[in-house]
Amino acid sequence: METLLGQGRAAIDLIVDAGSFTEGKVGARTFDDPDFGPGAVVGTALLEGETVTVIASDADAFNEKFPVVYSGVIGLEEGYKMAQAVYATLAADAEKEAARKRPIVLIVDTPGNGPGKVEEIFGMNKATGAYQLALAEARLAGHPIVAMVVGRAISGAFLCHGLQADRILSLTSEFQTMIHVMPITSVSRIIKKDVELLEGLAKSNPVFAAGPAFFYKLGGVEQLVETIDGMRPAIAAQIAGIRKAKADGAATLTGPRGRGSLGAERGGRVVRPKVQELLRSEFAAVEERFRPRVA
Amino acid sequence: MPNWNRLQKNSFLECSARERAVGLVDDGTFVELGGPFDRLVSPHLVALGEAVENDDGIVTGVGRIGDRPVFVISQEGRFIGGSVGEVGGAKMVGIIDMAIDFHDRLVADHPDLPASARPLVAISFETGGVRLHEANAGLLAHAEVMDALQRARHKVPVVALIGSRIGCFGGMGFVAAATDAIIMSEFGRLGLTGPEVIEQEMGKDEFDASNRALVYRTTGGRHKYVMGDANFLVDDTVAAFRAQLAELCKLPVASFEPMRRIGSPELVEKQLRGVALAVELKPTDARDVWRHAGNNDPVGLADGPLSDFRKSVRRLAL
Numbered sequence: 148m149e150t151l152l153g154q155g156r157a158a159i160d161l162i163v164d165a166g167s168f169t170e171g172k173v174g175a176r177t178f179d180d181p182d183f184g185p186g187a188v189v190g191t192a193l194l195e196g197e198t199v200t201v202i203a204s205d206a207d208a209f210n211e212k213f214p215v216v217y218s219g220v221i222g223l224e225e226g227y228k229m230a231q232a233v234y235a236t237l238a239a240d241a242e243k244e245a246a247r248k249r250p251i252v253l254i255v256d257t258p259g260n261g262p263g264k265v266e267e268i269f270g271m272n273k274a275t276g277a278y279q280l281a282l283a284e285a286r287l288a289g290h291p292i293v294a295m296v297v298g299r300a301i302s303g304a305f306l307c308h309g310l311q312a313d314r315i316l317s318l319t320s321e322f323q324t325m326i327h328v329m330p331i332t333s334v335s336r337i338i339k340k341d342v343e344l345l346e347g348l349a350k351s352n353p354v355f356a357a358g359p360a361f362f363y364k365l366g367g368v369e370q371l372v373e374t375i376d377g378m379r380p381a382i383a384a385q386i387a388g389i390r391k392a393k394a395d396g397a398a399t400l401t402g403p404r405g406r407g408s409l410g411a412e413r414g415g416r417v418v419r420p421k422v423q424e425l426l427r428s429e430f431a432a433v434e435e436r437f438r439p440r441v442a
Numbered sequence: 443m444p445n446w447n448r449l450q451k452n453s454f455l456e457c458s459a460r461e462r463a464v465g466l467v468d469d470g471t472f473v474e475l476g477g478p479f480d481r482l483v484s485p486h487l488v489a490l491g492e493a494v495e496n497d498d499g500i501v502t503g504v505g506r507i508g509d510r511p512v513f514v515i516s517q518e519g520r521f522i523g524g525s526v527g528e529v530g531g532a533k534m535v536g537i538i539d540m541a542i543d544f545h546d547r548l549v550a551d552h553p554d555l556p557a558s559a560r561p562l563v564a565i566s567f568e569t570g571g572v573r574l575h576e577a578n579a580g581l582l583a584h585a586e587v588m589d590a591l592q593r594a595r596h597k598v599p600v601v602a603l604i605g606s607r608i609g610c611f612g613g614m615g616f617v618a619a620a621t622d623a624i625i626m627s628e629f630g631r632l633g634l635t636g637p638e639v640i641e642q643e644m645g646k647d648e649f650d651a652s653n654r655a656l657v658y659r660t661t662g663g664r665h666k667y668v669m670g671d672a673n674f675l676v677d678d679t680v681a682a683f684r685a686q687l688a689e690l691c692k693l694p695v696a697s698f699e700p701m702r703r704i705g706s707p708e709l710v711e712k713q714l715r716g717v718a719l720a721v722e723l724k725p726t727d728a729r730d731v732w733r734h735a736g737n738n739d740p741v742g743l744a745d746g747p748l749s750d751f752r753k754s755v756r757r758l759a760l
Contacts, residue, residue: 212721215644223717226708234707262635262643267660268728269720270671270703272615272634273713275705276588280620283592284705302572302581303634306613310585328577332616338575340490352488354528354576366581403585404535416579422482422532423539428473430504430540436473437511437544438557439552 149375151256151297152321153206155188155219156299158254162378163192163201168309173200173232174239184228185209186216194252196382200236202229203254204308212410213245221304222261226274237288245289246394250386251282256298275307282311286402291389293382296359296368301325302308313389313401314369316381317359326368328356329333353415365416366409446470452683454605455629457680459501459518462566464601465680466687467505467512473504476533484529486576495521497528502537507684507691509559513541516566519608522586525573526614538563538590541598557694563600564687565621571612584613591620593752595705599698601690603683604630604672609661612637619671620705622698625686626663626672628748635660659728664744667751668732668757669716673701675752715760731758 151158159168170190171178173285178189184207188326192201216222221229226267233251237257260266260275273350276297286292294309305326309315318324346431349356353364362368372381399405410416448759449457449465450671457465465474477480478496487494488718490679496600499521504513514688515534521522526534572580594600601622604610610630617633618624635643637651637660650656659665666672676682690698702709732740743751 227714227717229558230710232711260634262640264640264649264660265720266723267635268725269716270669270733273704274621276616276619277710277713279588279616280592280705283589288591303613306581306584306616311588328572328581329574334574334577352486352489354579361580365578367578403589405583406670407586410582416528418485419528419532419696421538422476422529425480426533426540428535433473437506439449439509439548441553
């Protein structure tokens, strides 16, 4: 079976309209310096005729200034560059009504965030945090955001590049896609439980298992895509679906909290809504005490 | 319930999550929501045959500082490293959501409500991030917390307090970075990749995790204060954290925007000046950045008393 692992650029061409991708240009903004955040590919394309912003990782790029950045890792420059592409998208459509704001398509194949000393000295948590906030802002402003997992969607890197999307799609595991915080073998070592036990339990409880099918059960992936040709129509259909959900005023049906409801529906995360309901009812009982003391 | 007056003098570092939650707000005002009697335990730990805690290692509730309703989230490092799973994540999101909803209801009823009576969220972090026993659920919860923080923007200020043993790492490092203001003690640590993980991934030459001084130089409160990542550096007592939080409680939400590190295109440009500086300086140690910021004796500065440090330190200008 074919795979798109490590082929973020090829994946762009397979997803957007033929020949429509312009790299390094989003709205009025250009990204001219080829050495700046080379692991982050940003640009504009058409998807079934509609203008979209595309953000992907380039697994072949190596950031000479930050040697921990290779193989699609999101480093300091990459995180901020991705955030800039989102802000440029917001700026480009600032005057448009919410329903007409351009979509953002995230093509996900990243093994992690830059793990280095310089990264910690300067605060790697800010770079990817900045990207997450930018995506959340764009999503709440009306931009439909779709993440398409074509390779690795790992831990903190997936948190910033994927998990803030309205909807997440993934190629099935036949394409060697990987979605996890850590491989089950490493989880087993750290929490000191046999791999066999974890694998057995994973059949009924997907929380520590790796792979798109398990993430689907948790509501972490809205839709699994079974063919490479199926990606483009699936993304276009999701964009339409997101627009409809947002127009219906149901912004909570998409994005991270939409996936929360989906997790309950699919039986993967059933406690989450009960916890929040309980907090609400307990606060309601004491709320009066915290109201302003005014006449 | 701990004695509130005695609690104020205690080391923040040594306090449990519940002591911090109670001590940060006014005496007798803290109401725990989703407390131990509700037995909100992790079903995933139960499935693994692991020990559970009845609050899942996180204390949530609401209290007052003056007239201000303060929604509190306090993580307990003694329970699986303060890790965040389905239940703990749901509690965090639930509290932030309630603060936002309460804000909206109060302002609808009292359009002229002064800032000092509007809700605020305080998060006392002590966490390594995602709980590996329920990793995927923890990851999804982190994304929901981030979404909730963005929804709180321009309405409800969110203040981070970092001064507990575990520090604040992993996915929760993003969350802390995304809050409006950060209060740290010198014993607080903030980062993304923990020292052990860097050593494991990159080797001991890159980072020696057993070198405590190096670890604190890289992620500790003093360094984060120099970098502008911590807005305030306070003494290691509950009273000191509380006093700084109380100062912030007087401010309207607009006053928090200038304290932010990230969350706008301008702030991203500013952070990128720091990244360019990293390329130019090629620091092998946090001290190199301190020196660049105008601190000629970074070793003496790091070792001296905190009061001297606060008086004489030069912070990095970007």
